[in-house]
Amino acid sequence: MTTTPEKLLEIGIKKRNREIIDSWSSLAEDFSEGMFSDGEQYRLWVKNRLRTQDKNKNQLTSITENFKExxxxxxxxxxxxxxxxxxxxxxxxxxxxxxxxxxxxxxxxxxxxxxxxxxxxxxxxxxxxxxxxxxxxxxxKKDKLSIESIRSMFKEMSDNYIRPTHNPIRYSKNGMMLEVSIADIHLGKLAWQGDSNDTYNWEIARERFFHIINDVLTRTQAYKFEKILFCWSNDFFHYDGLTKTTTGGTPQDTDLKFAQMYKIGTNMLVEAVDILSQFAPVETFYVGANHDKLTSYVATEHLAAWYRNDPNVTVDTDPKIRKYVEFGKCLIQFSHGHAEGKRIGEVMPVEAREAWGRTIYHEVHAGHFHSEKTVTKDNGVIVRYLNSPTGTDTWHFESAYIGALKVGQAFIWDKELGLLDAIYTTVE
Incomplete structure (x- = not known):
């Protein structure tokens, strides 16, 4: 069997360490197969190999030590x-x-x-x-949520949330429709009295959100509803993704980390739907906005999964940013209002052509501007920009976007008579 140089070196090292008593000459004769003429040549070869290895080791160690992470x-x-x-x-x-x-x-x-x-x-x-x-x-990463973190939040919520048992108590098959539209709550926004002349944080946002819902339900006790339309996806979240910016990349002041904001927000939405669905079946949906286009969509999917087996709750997860709801002779378009400009009241006859032909009362309900404004288009469509209950942050204050009332709005619709009443809930 041929002895390799590595094996010869191993034998030589053992000889140098006195682990082998045989002479260098006998080792060269027994193992080198003529590679060395005598024991002295074998001994010198081992010595030189070890010296070269030590030099290489020192060089490599020096190189590693000099590397700067x-x-x-x-x-x-x-x-x-x-x-x-x-x-x-x-x-x-x-x-x-x-x-x-x-x-x-x-x-x-x-x-x-x-x-x-x-x-x-x-x-x-x-x-x-x-x-x-x-x-x-x-x-x-922008505009991306961790699937594992969402799954973990959903499971934690599912394990700990105590869901009320209920049957709608103000339901009527041929009743009216209650629209609860809470526009631009901006959960996660931070405003400080010192530089914006206002105070706002996630706890205030939550308090105002549920105050509006409870006020509306209290003031509509005389009505029986066929369904409740819950529109929340108008900048419900203040920012979109891990970098604390809007969907378009504008940095935002916030008091919540992203996971906190998403968890608190989805818990708020589930609690709100549970409250509303005690009075009539609830329909809710996604509206794409400029602060939270992705996060609100994922939250909508969260609601759809949560209520997948609840016959009293319908969740529309269609990703299109505009939605249409037909109720008797009423057709309502829901948009955030940041993208369409002056065209916002002109797309209804095109996008909802058949429903347009079946209906008489046509309105668009939008947000974005945080203040109420009503415009009637040439085609008869009424465009309502809704108030917002959110606080005034530094950017809005410095830009002089101030003075808007902090109000939530709700609407009562009749199938035959259209819009019957508007409810204003002032939160400040």
Missing amino acids: SIEINKDGSQSSNKLIKMSIEDSKDVNYLLKAHGYNPDLWELISARSNIWNSYSKKDGIMQLYASKISVKP
């Missing part, structure tokens, strides 16, 4: 990380592996670029190792 945080929120990482070529192509190796959660960060260079290193424990000098650039 670094993290850079850039003005735009992106970061760069430079580390020595033990990995394979396949690992160097795996985005999630690289993010985790550099200490970034793949649910929260996305990879912009990556570069890996092979380094060799030495340690007494592992000997000579092949490492990679890995440099990556990352940025926070």
Whole structure:
């Protein structure tokens, strides 16, 4: 059997360490297969190999010690990380592996670029190792929620929430329709008296939200409703995603981390639907707005999953930003009002052509401007921009968008007679 150079070196090291009593000459004769003419040549060969290895080890150790790991945080929120990482070529192509190796959660960060260079290193424990000098650039993920975090929140809520048992007590098959529209609550907004002349936080938002609902239900005790229309998705959340900006990327002042805002918000919505559905079957839906287009949509899906087996609650998860509700001779368009401009009252006959032909009373209910304004279009459509119960933040104060009443609104609809009454709930 042929003895390899590695085996010859191993035997020579044992001889130097006095683990073998045989002479160098006998070892060369027995194992070198003519590679060495005598024992002295074998001994010198082992000595030189070990000297070369020690030199390489010292060089590798010096290289490793001189490598400087670094993290850079850039003005735009992106970061760069430079580390020595033990990995394979396949690992160097795996985005999630690289993010985790550099200490970034793949649910929260996305990879912009990556570069890996092979380094060799030495340690007494592992000997000579092949490492990679890995440099990556990352940025926070926008407009994306962690599926695991949403699943965890949903399960926690499902395990702990005590759901009231009820049958609607003001329901009538041929009754009227109650529309509860709470526009622009902006859960998560932070306003400070010192620089905005107002105080607002998530606790105030929650208090106002339920005050409006309870006030409306109290003031409509004389009515029996066929259904309650619950419109909440008009900037219900103050920002959209992990970077605390609107959907379009504008930074916002907030008193809540994203997971807190989402958890508190979905709990508020479930509680609100449970309250309303004690009086009549509830229909709710998604309206795309400029502060929380994604987060409100995910919250709508959350409601749909929560009430999937409840015959008294209907949740429309259609992702289109405008919705139409037909009730007898009434057709109502729900929009946030930030995108359509002057066209907001002109799309109804096109988008809801058949319902338009069946109905007489046509209205658009929108938010966005935080103050009430009514416009009648040439085609007879009434556009109502609704008040908001939210606080005044620094940007609105400095821009002089002040003075609007903090009000929630609700409407009572009759199938034959159209809009019968509007209810205003002043929260301040």
